[in-house]
Amino acid sequence: MAQPTPSEAPRWASTPFDDPTADLILRTSDLVDFRVFRLILRLASPVFASMLEVGQAPPGAADRSQTESDESRDGCPVVPIQEDSTTVETLLRIIYPMKDPALGDLPQLHYIIAAALKYEMEQAVALGTTALLSFVSKEPLRVWAIAARNRLEVEARTAADEVNRQQISVLDSFPPEMQDITAGAYYRLLRYRRLGGAVEEGFGFCDPPLVPPNISPPSPTPIAAAITPRVSSPDHSHLRCLTDIICRSSDGQDFPTHRILLALASPVMAGLVTSLPEQHAVSEESGLASALASTLPVLSFDEDGATLKTLIGLCHPNYSDTDSHDLLSLSRVFDAVKKYEMDAAMEPLQREWSQLVASDPLLAYILAVDRKSSLQIHKAAVRLLDRTMEDYYVPILEGSPASTFRNALLYHRACKAAASDVAHAVRTWIAGGRHEIDLVVRRKFPGCTGTGYRYACCGYSSSDVYRNLQLEVCSRCISHGESIIQICRRLESPSGALFTTLKTWESSLVSSDEIDGVSSEETDPSAVQTLYKTLFDKVTDRTNTLCSDYIEV
Template sequence: MALATIGLASTVNIVSTEPFNQKRDGCIVVRSSDGHDFYVQSCILELASPVFASLISTFKLQDPDIAAAITIPELDSTQLTHFLRILYPAASSTSLTVNQMDRMYEVGKMYRATAITSRVEDLVDIRATFIYSIWELYGESCVELAEGTAGYPDLDKTTSGAYFRILWFIERRGEVPACFTFTRRTPGDGTCSDLVAHTIHPFASDFLDDKAFERIPADIVVQSGEGQSSFFAHKASLILASPILAKKIAALNFGSSTGLPVLVLPENHDVMRLLLRFCYGFTMLWGAAFGNTSDLALVAQAIQAAVKYAIPHVIDTARSICEAFLAEDPMKAYFMAVGCVLKSEATRAARLLSRDSVPFKYIPAMEHAPAKTYYRLLRYRAATHEAAAGAFDKFTFKSEDSPADVSSSTSSSVTGSETLVSEDPFDHGTQFFGVVLPGNLPVEKRTEVKNAINEAVDKVELEIDSPSS
C-alpha cells in the first residue's frame, strides 16, 4: 500500500538537478526518503497517479494558497530522480539498471502510475543482454540455469511465465519469432498454442444484485485496498462468515458520506468481489468447475484472502477444484494448489508432473505466479529423478532383462538438460521418474523396482511457502 504523505512545505532543501531545482507556478515539493526535495508541477503528478491526485486535491481543499510537500518514503533521492524523469516530458531519460527498473516498477504499481510501469516493461523487453548474461554465467545447461538463477537478483520478482520464456529462449539458442518478448506472452511467439493464451477475465456480475438490497438494505460499505471500489454489504453475512471480519466490524465508526460504516480491506477490486461472494455462501467457483481456467490466479488470490480471514468452507472448495485438476491437468492443479498454499495437493501435482519425463507446458496461470513457483517445480522434478536413479542403481538385472545400457540411460535422464526443458517427449512406457526401465522385466520385478523408486521419491520435499498471516 502506498505510504506517501502530504504536508506543509515549510523548510525546503532543493539539491536536485534541472528541471527539478527551479520553482515555477503550480509547483509543489516532492520529498525523497533521505530528505531531498524536488520542485514538480502538481498537474503532472495528478495526471500520472490517482493516489497523488487524491493527496493533492485533499490538501488544496484545506488551503489552496499554502505550499504543499509530498513525501514518498519508498524512494531515495536517486530513485526519485529516475521516477520523476520518466513522468516529466521536459526531462531527458536516464539509463536504468535492472535493480532500478525493478524498484521503479514496484513503486509505479503501488501508486498506480501506468506511465512508470509501461516504460519499465518496454525497457525490460529490449534488454536481451540480461538473458545472455545469465546464459554466459551458467552455460548452456538448463539444469544449471534452473539451479543457479533462483538467487539471481534480477529474477527475484519476475513471474513463472517470464521464467518459462527465459528457459524456452535459451533452449532454442535465441532463435525465436520476432514477436517474442520476455515479460509477457504474445500471440504467435511459439511458446504455446494461441488457443490457450487467454488472460484473466474478471467475473461479470457483482456478488449481489440490486434487488437483494431492496429486500434487505445494506448496513456496511466494504472498500478495496486501492480505494478504487466500494461494495454495499450486510454485516450479518460478513460476521457469520469470518470471526476476523466480525472483530473488524465491531471496531468501526460511522461517518462515511452514505451514513454507513466503512470496512477497508487491502485486497483489490476483483479479489474483493470474489471474497464477498464467499462470505455470502457462493462457494461454487463456476469458471473452474466448467473448464474455464482463465480465472485461476484470481481464484487463488481470493482463497488466500479467505484463509487469512478464516472462512473455512472455502478451503474445501479449493481442494475439490485441485482434485479435479489432478486428473485433467496436473500443471493447473500445481499452480492452483501453490497459490492457495495447499501443500498436499501441490506435492501430488508435482509428483505426477515428475513421474513422466515430458516437457512442462505453458499455462496462463504462470503469468500471475512468482518465478519461484516454477523454479521449485523444476527443482522438485530434478530431485525426484535423482532419488529414483539412486533407488534403481541398487538393483541388479540379468543381461536378457536389460538389452540397452541401463546405466547410461538413467544418467542422461537425470542430469541432462531434458530434465528441465526438452523438445521430444520420452517413451511413457519405459520412463518412470526419469529412469529407463528394462523392457523385458517380469511383472513382479517391475513392480518391485517401481515400489522402491516410489519410496525414494516419497522422501523428496516440495518447497512451498507457509500461509501468510
C-alpha cells in the first residue's frame, strides 16, 4: 500500500467511525482518522486500557512525536497507530457491538491476526484464527505460513498435518506468504513433512529446538550502550596506558587504541587520524575510563561495536585468528576492511573464511548471501554438494529468510539430479544407445584386440548389456567397463560427495600419476582421463548454470 506524504491531511473514516461524540481518534499509517470510544477500546484490549490509563502511545505507534505533543483534532486527542485503515476498520467492527465482518481475504487475515495479537484483543484473535483455519483444506501452505509468522503453533500444526495429508511438496510449493518466514521455521516444516509428522515431543514450528551438543550456540548480538560509552580494548590491556586515540562505534562503544597502528593498517584511517586536533596525554594515575573519555581525541566510525572491535584487532601486528571467536559471524567486517583499504588484514579474514566454507558451508552460504558477495556465495554453495541437506541445521537459519535457504536446497537437488543425468548418459552411450548429452566416451577399450576369443570382443559396453547373451568380452574391456560403472555410481549417489569428486577429477586432469589407483595394465590412462574430462566438463557446466538459476545475490 502506498504511504501518504507528510503534507497530506488525514481523512475521516466511514460510518460508524466518524461519530463526533467519540472521545478518541485513532490515526492509521495511511492517514485515516477513526473516531472511537475509549470505553470500548478498554474493554476489548488490555493494551489500549493500559495506554489510555497512563496517556502513552500503543506499541509500534506510527509517530510517537505526535502523541508526545498531545496532538488533537476538533478537540479530540489523536493517537497514531502502525496499522493501515483496512486492518483497523476490521478490528473495530469485530470489537464494536455490531455484526462481525466477513474475513474472506486470506492475505489480509495476516494483518488482522497480527494486530489482534499485538493489542491482545481476544475476540478478534479467536475470530481471525477460526477464519484462517477455514482456508486450510484449500491453501494449507499459506495458512501454515500465516500461522507460523504470528506464532500460532496449534494452527501451524493443523496446517502442516493437512500438507502431509495432501502430500504436498514443500520445496516445490512456495506461496507469497512464505517470503516472510524464517529459514529456521521453514527447515522445521520440511522436516515435519519428511517425517510424516512423526516428530519428537516438544517439537514446534515457531521456536528453534534446543541446541544439540555438537552445535555451538549463536554469538549474542552486541547491545549498544544506552547512555555512557563503554571503554574496552581488544585483548591488548598492557598497552592501555600508551593509547592516544579513542575509536567510537555507531552504537556508542569506545575503543582506546594507537594512532600509529591505525595509520599503518589503513591509509583511509591515517587520513582521518591526521585531521583530528591534538589533545593532552593521559596520566597513568587517573581513572582510565573517565580520563580516556575526557582527554583523548575521539574518532567516530559508522560501524557498530562488534565490527569496530574486530577492525581494531586487525590493525595490531600480533593479531591472531582466535582473537575474536565471532569474527566470521560479522559479515560486515569484510565490507569494512575493503572500505578502509586494509589490504594486509584481508589475508586472515580470507583464511578464516576458507576454513568456514570447508567446515560449515551452509553457515558460510548464509553469511555470503547477507554480504551479497557472488563469489563467496558460489564457493559456499558448491561445497554444499558434499553434504546431505535433510538434517543440516545451523542456528543462523533463525534469522535468515526462508527463500535464501530454499534456494540452496533447490540448487543442491538440481546439481545432484544433473550429475545423475550425466552418469545415465554415459551408461546409455557405452551400451550403444543415444542420449541428448554430447559425450566423448569410447565404447571399446583402446587396447582391445579380441585375441584368444572365439568371436571378436564386443567391447566393455557388452559386459553389462550383452552378458546374458554370452557374448565374448576381453578382460581389459571388462575391467575398464567396471571402472566406468564405478565412476557413474559416484555421480548417481544422492549422498555422494559431489564437490570432492569433481575436485579429484580436476586434479587428475593435470596429474601424470595413475588415476584413482587404476592399474595401467588393464586400463588405458588416456582413455580414463578423456572420460574424466568429459564428465568434469559436463557436470561443472551444469552446476555453474544451476548456480546462476537458483542462487540469488
